[in-house]
Amino acid sequence: MASILPRPGQPVRGSKSGKPIMALFDLLGRTWALGAIWQLSRGAMTFRELQAACEGVSPTVLNRRLKELTASGLVERAERGYRLSDAGRDLFGLLHPLGGWSETWAARMAEQDAGQPRPGGQGETA
Amino acid sequence: MASILPRPGQPVRGSKSGKPIMALFDLLGRTWALGAIWQLSRGAMTFRELQAACEGVSPTVLNRRLKELTASGLVERAERGYRLSDAGRDLFGLLHPLGGWSETWAARMAEQDAGQPRPGGQGETA
DNA sequence: ATTGACGCTACCGATTTGGTAGCGCATGGA
DNA sequence: TCCATGCGCTACCAAATCGGTAGCGTCAAT
Numbered sequence: 001m002a003s004i005l006p007r008p009g010q011p012v013r014g015s016k017s018g019k020p021i022m023a024l025f026d027l028l029g030r031t032w033a034l035g036a037i038w039q040l041s042r043g044a045m046t047f048r049e050l051q052a053a054c055e056g057v058s059p060t061v062l063n064r065r066l067k068e069l070t071a072s073g074l075v076e077r078a079e080r081g082y083r084l085s086d087a088g089r090d091l092f093g094l095l096h097p098l099g100g101w102s103e104t105w106a107a108r109m110a111e112q113d114a115g116q117p118r119p120g121g122q123g124e125t126a
Numbered sequence: 127m128a129s130i131l132p133r134p135g136q137p138v139r140g141s142k143s144g145k146p147i148m149a150l151f152d153l154l155g156r157t158w159a160l161g162a163i164w165q166l167s168r169g170a171m172t173f174r175e176l177q178a179a180c181e182g183v184s185p186t187v188l189n190r191r192l193k194e195l196t197a198s199g200l201v202e203r204a205e206r207g208y209r210l211s212d213a214g215r216d217l218f219g220l221l222h223p224l225g226g227w228s229e230t231w232a233a234r235m236a237e238q239d240a241g242q243p244r245p246g247g248q249g250e251t252a
Numbered sequence: 253a254t255t256g257a258c259g260c261t262a263c264c265g266a267t268t269t270g271g272t273a274g275c276g277c278a279t280g281g282a
Numbered sequence: 283t284c285c286a287t288g289c290g291c292t293a294c295c296a297a298a299t300c301g302g303t304a305g306c307g308t309c310a311a312t
Contacts, residue, residue: 020228025160031300034151047259058301063260073235081259087231094227097220102146105213109199157269173290184270189291207289 027072032057033065034095037074037084041092046081153198158183159191160221163200163210167218172207 028034032054039045039053051062066082069075074088084092154160158180165171165179177188192208195201200214210218 020232021164021225022161024224024228024231025164026157029155029157029160031152031155034155035148038147038151046257048257056302058303059260060262061299061301064299073231073238087234091227091231094220094223098150099147101217101220102150105150105199105217106146108213112199172288174288182271184272185291186293187268187270190268192290 027068030065030068032061033069036062036065036069037088037092037095040075040082040084040088041096044078044081044083050082153194156191156194158187159195162188162191162195163214163218163221166201166208166210166214167222170204170207170209176208 028037035054035057036050039050045053047059047062047066050066051057051059054062066075069088070077070082073085074091075082076085076088077083154163161180161183162176165176171179173185173188173192176192177183177185180188192201195214196203196208199211200217201208202211202214203209
């Protein structure tokens, strides 16, 4: 496996300092890492249930994320599939407010778009 | 430019639903997006100062992130360089606790490694 | 024995990353 | 004026990651 498992105290992708916050950002800064945690916060799910909940993310990527999150102690195996560990639930507690914030953000962006239709729009319809 | 700008209400990389939280996760789930916000929370910085603060991230990536974060209203230009917008500071307020959490996480991981040196260790020294 | 669901892997094209070099511009001396 | 410095930023390219399809081996139930 080419990818490294981000761990605090170790150099990680994009950061050589090994600062915990940077290791965390590296871990979470991969596709569907945050999304998987978000979905798993609702309870244990099988691999394929989680895959469906994540809008059909490819098993390749999902499995990579699950391995990383498991190795990082945020996710663990359940009798049936996967679930957040204590640490994972703990982290989700901090992430949870982002849900509400993102709604506000969305409203603010929509408002801004209404006022100024972004003439040089970038790939919005791509 | 091939990359799309994640915006709530629009399909984004990895998510077709357009749910605000998924757009946010896409925006933040790119290398140095969270890191840049983290560094900028300390105040306005020039491009090159920020680059240095982010451990010498390549200007290519930094500029991409800055464009995305600016278009998303989280970052804005300052007289000298860049700074967090009100929304960006707002978001940082929610992200801030991750700093402390990551320290706890790091300690927990170190402890676990001490107890069990991870026989099948994965790329820890890579 | 067949069907179905499970977790997961191989394979591979498309996209993103991350690094070096250097551009055009502005400021500030000498 | 010429030169040096710092600014934001881009071109170019190799390496890594993403993301999609197909399908494996296992297990339980029919």
